[in-house]
Amino acid sequence: xxxxxxxxxxxxxxxxxxxxxxxxxxxxxxxxxxxxxxxxxxxxxxxxxxxxxxxxxxxxxxxxxxxxxxxxxxxxxxxxxxxxxxxxxxxxxxxxxxxxxxxxxxxxxxxxxxxxxxxxxxxxxxxxxxxxxxxxxxxxxxxxxxxxxxxxxxxxxxxxxxxxxxxxxxxxxxxxxxxxxxxxxxxxxxxxxxxxxxxxxxxxxxxxxxxxxxxxxxxxxxxxxxxxxxxxxxxxxxxxxxxxxxxxxxxxxxxxxxxxxxxxxxxxxxxxxxxxxxxxxxxxxxxxxxxxxxxxxxxxxxxxxxxxxxxxxxxxxxxxxxxxxxxxxxxxxxxxxxxxxxxxxxxxxxxxxxxxxxxxxxxxxxxxxxxxxxxxxxxxxxxxxxxxxxxxxxxxxxxxxxxxxxxxxxxxxxxxxxxxxxxxxxxxxxxxxxxxxxxxxxxxxxxxxxxxxxxxxxxxxxxxxxxxxxxxxxxxxxxxxxxxxxxxxxxxxxxxxxxxxxxxxxxxxxxxxxxxxxxxxxxxxxxxxxxxxxxxxxxxxxxxxxxxxxxxxxxxxxxxxxxxxxxxxxxxxxxxxxxxxxxxxxxxxxxxxxxxxxxx
Amino acid sequence: xxxxxxxxxxxxxxxxxxxxxxxxxxxxxxxxxxxxxxxxxxxxxxxxxxxxxxxxxxxxxxxxxxxxxxxxxxxxxxxxxxxxxxxxxxxxxxxxxxxxxxxxxxxxxxxxxxxxxxxxxxxxxxxxxxxxxxxxxxxxxxxxxxxxxxxxxxxxxxxxxxxxxxxxxxxxxxxxxxxxxxxxxxxxxxxxxxxxxxxxxxxxxxxxxxxxxxxxxxxxxxxxxxxxxxxxxxxxxxxxxxxxxxxxxxxxxxxxxxxxxxxxxxxxxxxxxxxxxxxxxxxxxxxxxxxxxxxxxxxxxxxxxxxxxxxxxxxxxxxxxxxxxxxxxxxxxxxxxxxxxxxxxxxxxxxxxxxxxxxxxxxxxxxxxxxxxxxxxx
Numbered sequence: 001x002x003x004x005x006x007x008x009x010x011x012x013x014x015x016x017x018x019x020x021x022x023x024x025x026x027x028x029x030x031x032x033x034x035x036x037x038x039x040x041x042x043x044x045x046x047x048x049x050x051x052x053x054x055x056x057x058x059x060x061x062x063x064x065x066x067x068x069x070x071x072x073x074x075x076x077x078x079x080x081x082x083x084x085x086x087x088x089x090x091x092x093x094x095x096x097x098x099x100x101x102x103x104x105x106x107x108x109x110x111x112x113x114x115x116x117x118x119x120x121x122x123x124x125x126x127x128x129x130x131x132x133x134x135x136x137x138x139x140x141x142x143x144x145x146x147x148x149x150x151x152x153x154x155x156x157x158x159x160x161x162x163x164x165x166x167x168x169x170x171x172x173x174x175x176x177x178x179x180x181x182x183x184x185x186x187x188x189x190x191x192x193x194x195x196x197x198x199x200x201x202x203x204x205x206x207x208x209x210x211x212x213x214x215x216x217x218x219x220x221x222x223x224x225x226x227x228x229x230x231x232x233x234x235x236x237x238x239x240x241x242x243x244x245x246x247x248x249x250x251x252x253x254x255x256x257x258x259x260x261x262x263x264x265x266x267x268x269x270x271x272x273x274x275x276x277x278x279x280x281x282x283x284x285x286x287x288x289x290x291x292x293x294x295x296x297x298x299x300x301x302x303x304x305x306x307x308x309x310x311x312x313x314x315x316x317x318x319x320x321x322x323x324x325x326x327x328x329x330x331x332x333x334x335x336x337x338x339x340x341x342x343x344x345x346x347x348x349x350x351x352x353x354x355x356x357x358x359x360x361x362x363x364x365x366x367x368x369x370x371x372x373x374x375x376x377x378x379x380x381x382x383x384x385x386x387x388x389x390x391x392x393x394x395x396x397x398x399x400x401x402x403x404x405x406x407x408x409x410x411x412x413x414x415x416x417x418x419x420x421x422x423x424x425x426x427x428x429x430x431x432x433x434x435x436x437x438x439x440x441x442x443x444x445x446x447x448x449x450x451x452x453x454x455x456x457x458x459x460x461x462x463x464x465x466x467x468x469x470x471x472x473x474x475x476x477x478x479x480x481x482x483x484x485x486x487x488x489x490x491x492x493x494x495x496x497x498x499x500x501x502x503x504x505x506x507x508x509x510x511x512x513x514x515x516x517x518x519x520x521x522x523x524x525x526x527x528x529x530x531x532x533x534x535x536x537x538x539x540x541x542x543x544x545x546x547x548x549x550x551x552x553x554x555x556x557x558x559x560x561x562x563x564x565x566x567x568x569x570x571x572x573x574x575x576x577x578x579x580x581x582x583x584x585x586x587x588x589x590x591x592x593x594x595x596x597x598x599x600x
Numbered sequence: 601x602x603x604x605x606x607x608x609x610x611x612x613x614x615x616x617x618x619x620x621x622x623x624x625x626x627x628x629x630x631x632x633x634x635x636x637x638x639x640x641x642x643x644x645x646x647x648x649x650x651x652x653x654x655x656x657x658x659x660x661x662x663x664x665x666x667x668x669x670x671x672x673x674x675x676x677x678x679x680x681x682x683x684x685x686x687x688x689x690x691x692x693x694x695x696x697x698x699x700x701x702x703x704x705x706x707x708x709x710x711x712x713x714x715x716x717x718x719x720x721x722x723x724x725x726x727x728x729x730x731x732x733x734x735x736x737x738x739x740x741x742x743x744x745x746x747x748x749x750x751x752x753x754x755x756x757x758x759x760x761x762x763x764x765x766x767x768x769x770x771x772x773x774x775x776x777x778x779x780x781x782x783x784x785x786x787x788x789x790x791x792x793x794x795x796x797x798x799x800x801x802x803x804x805x806x807x808x809x810x811x812x813x814x815x816x817x818x819x820x821x822x823x824x825x826x827x828x829x830x831x832x833x834x835x836x837x838x839x840x841x842x843x844x845x846x847x848x849x850x851x852x853x854x855x856x857x858x859x860x861x862x863x864x865x866x867x868x869x870x871x872x873x874x875x876x877x878x879x880x881x882x883x884x885x886x887x888x889x890x891x892x893x894x895x896x897x898x899x900x901x902x903x904x905x906x907x908x909x910x911x912x913x914x915x916x917x918x919x920x921x922x923x924x925x926x927x928x929x930x931x932x933x934x935x936x937x938x939x940x941x942x943x944x945x946x947x948x949x950x951x952x953x954x955x956x957x958x959x960x961x962x963x964x965x966x967x968x969x970x971x972x973x974x975x976x977x978x
Contacts, residue, residue: 034780079688094951233749321905370839476834526949526951526968526971548818548968548971549815550967550968551968551970552764552791552792552794552796552818552822552842553791553792553822553839553840553967553969554791554792554839555760555789555791555840557620557662558607558660558662558867558868558869559605559854559855559861559863559868559869559871559912560861560869560878561855561869561871561876561910562869562876562878562898562900564913565910565913565977567970568913568970568973568977569976571971571976571978572972572974572975572977580945584867
């Protein structure tokens with residue numbers, strides 16, 4: 001099919017603004033998927049995605065649409081992940097498109113992720129079609145939202161389409177707009193192949209599958225291809241399109257979106273953002289924008305039962321097949337034994353991986369508190385990257401430490417500005433700018449240490465704004481900060497897995513709060529257990545877990561076993577997942593406690 | 601062999617610490633309740649399938665205050681029991697009695713009906729403490745009741761005694777033990793006061809009207825009890841039970857050894873066909889339904905996970921502990937296979953010891969029984 005009958009687009013939206021529902025309606029309306037096959041939110045295939053209502057892996061679908069002009073068009077919908085952790089994946093998906101549908105909730109208006117995604121789309125010169133969704137709701141205010149799109153984003157919203165993805169209202173109009181307003185791909189069929197990998201997944205029969213957009217040239221089964229970033233070469237064993245299941249077609253023409261398989265062993269062989277070309281007739285330069293996915297957040301994952309170590313490794317390897325951004329390497333903790341230090345794109349990515357390990361692989365895990373990567377400059381002039389607090393060099397050998405900062409956009413109702421400023425300032429935020437989005441809403445931009453966002457910024461922000469705040473952030477370089485390593489001693493011994501890196505001025509307060517929290521989490525044992533926080537050799541906080549009380553002796557009345565048992569169950573409650581550290585049993589939650597202390 | 605528990609939920613006056621199902625001031629229900637009990641016993645197959653005609657080697661009248669029943673009412677119940685079950689010769693038939701209702705004549709009557717073991721609610725011999733507890737008998741009545749039973753020819757006699765009471769000191773405990781050991785007892789249940797929510801005691805303690813002795817003092821009292829009972833030749837065979845050799849409570853031992861028992865009466869518990877059951881609590885409803893419909897309010901089937909757990913925490917209440925062979929016979933797997941990771945650390949901590957027959961609490965383990973038991977709940 002000629003490129004002029006192809007349209008490549010994606011849908012961008014803030015979480016919950018109805019992206020998946022709209023995608024479902026488009027699939028249904030074009031007959032790509034029949035009503036009978038229609039599951040709710042068809043494009044989110046992982047259980048976890050459906051439960052959390054978010055998209056983690058991008059999916060694609062090829063829609064065949066008979067437009068009013070009498071021609072048949074191929075509309076390639078490239079779904080994008082909807083979370084700040086997966087920003088890079090979003091940008092690659094957008095790079096594969098020529099246009100985007102921008103969904104804004106008619107009851108909520110523009111939110112932080114709307115903005116972030118729109119800016120990404122504009123960077124890629126995409127034609128943006130504003131869509132105002134949920135107009136069936138009584139509280140919908142399309143006129144206000146229209147004005148907001150114009151004022152805040154600077155897009156002409158006069159022809160924004162009003163739809164209700166839920167009821168199907170306005171869907172036809174959306175399809176027509178895609179055909180009429182989004183440009184057709186450039187026809188560059190005669191150039192050497194350049195195809196952009198915008199996503200990948202692992203198939204146990206075919207190996208890694210690359211989702212691609214052919215920017216120039218064409219690709220067919222049997223071609224020998226080369227990955228331009230890694231230089232690896234493969235023979236293409238299958239090419240095809242998503243309907244939305246994979247359907248082999250034998251070849252992919254210029255401008256089209258589809259997939260190929262090439263007996264690639266894992267998804268790192270076809271990295272998102274890389275350019276595919278032909279080995280025999282290679283393009284001179286790759287497409288712009290490739291970078292390796294770099295984790296921002298690290299934590300230790302340990303099996304509760306030491307003999308599950310091999311299972312954990314196997315499970316991580318399997319997840320890794322499908323998740324190029326997940327890093328892991330073996331590490332040893334004196335407290336927790338053998339485990340892995342894992343790197344994630346962000347907190348959500350970390351939660352998702354953890355949950356999948358536990359759910360899909362039936363593992364019982366202990367997670368240490370997440371950490372960012374510190375740049376530690378030593379007095380001998382060397383720099384080490386520290387992603388595990390227990391590996392911090394001896395402070396006497398440290399010249400200074402740099403920590404990552406993120407540029408954080410927070411959108412809130414204007415009467416909450418004071419609260420949010422206070423929260424941000426208390427967490428070492430540096431104020432950058434403030435803009436009024438309309439009469440009622442404000443966009444605040446702060447430069448915040450990433451570790452504070454990991455710590456509790458998110459939760460505090462959400463609770464103190466009653467959920468009204470929306471947040472987005474991007475890495476904004478490293479800055480020198482007076483950070484110190486704080487150790488936790490339990491029963492006189494340093495528990496390496498509990499060490500944290502904190503700002504010097506917060507250390508005493510956070511130390512006190514942390515030992516207090518640990519005291520409440522560590523169950524009484526047969527002896528008194530001191531819990532101390534220390535910086536170097538200096539103890540800055542101390543609490544004791546009192547020894548277990550001896551029992552009072554009770555009579556067992558009339559054979560009522562259940563009552564006795566209920567008492568024991570109560571006593572046992574919350575004591576699952578205990579890790580024996582020295583002579584003390586520490587529950588799983590203790591290792592995450594550093595995130596839950598309220599020291600403000 | 602099977603045991604039968606019969607619950608008598610009536611008391612002359614409810615004690616201030618008691619949260620057990622017993623009621624004062626509802627004497628008008630006693631007569632219809634006894635009839636209802638007999639109907640349930642005649643209909644025992646309904647809630648305990650296959651139990652009719654089963655051989656019983658223990659029968660236990662608990663309360664409440666069974667001694668509030670008239671002798672003819674006791675006889676009526678026992679006649680039903682003997683008619684619908686097969687009470688073995690030499691069966692242990694226990695009857696709980698309170699001193700105020702256990703007269704010489706009553707004791708003789710019970711003996712005549714075949715009751716051969718009495719459990720008498722003494723609780724204390726100190727007049728002040730008896731008042732605090734809300735008991736309606738005097739110290740002398742307590743002693744007299746035991747002698748009355750003895751003189752009536754009931755030799756197997758147990759007394760309940762409490763410590764850790766408000767205002768009690770170590771000297772009071774010593775005095776109580778001295779009084780207790782001067783009586784012709786074969787058995788004693790001695791346990792510390794447990795504050796139960798919703799009782800007048802709980803209210804008084806939480807509002808500061810009453811003050812309980814400090815924990816370490818209660819601990820010392822417990823040690824004094826162990827020492828005195830041991831010296832007097834009693835075997836401390838279960839957490840709160842002491843017996844002269846050969847006089848363990850055969851009925852209560854069933855609870856701890858995972859042996860089935862049936863029951864009758866409101867709130868009564870049973871363990872039958874691998875189900876733990878509890879009767880309904882409402883007396884008028886019980887009277888209405890007995891013999892016509894099921895009287896079970898709660899039924900839990902014991903699965904392969906819970907069974908071994910129950911077995912262990914119950915068995916460990918007894919100083920003999922877990923019998924490895926009995927465990928294997930019961931569950932088809934060894935106790936080590938089921939609880940290896942639980943047993944080892946408890947042994948290391950000095951709370952459990954390996955014995956010739958299996959595992960048992962150590963002296964130290966006895967003080968931390970609930971901690972040890974809770975380890976077995978997975």
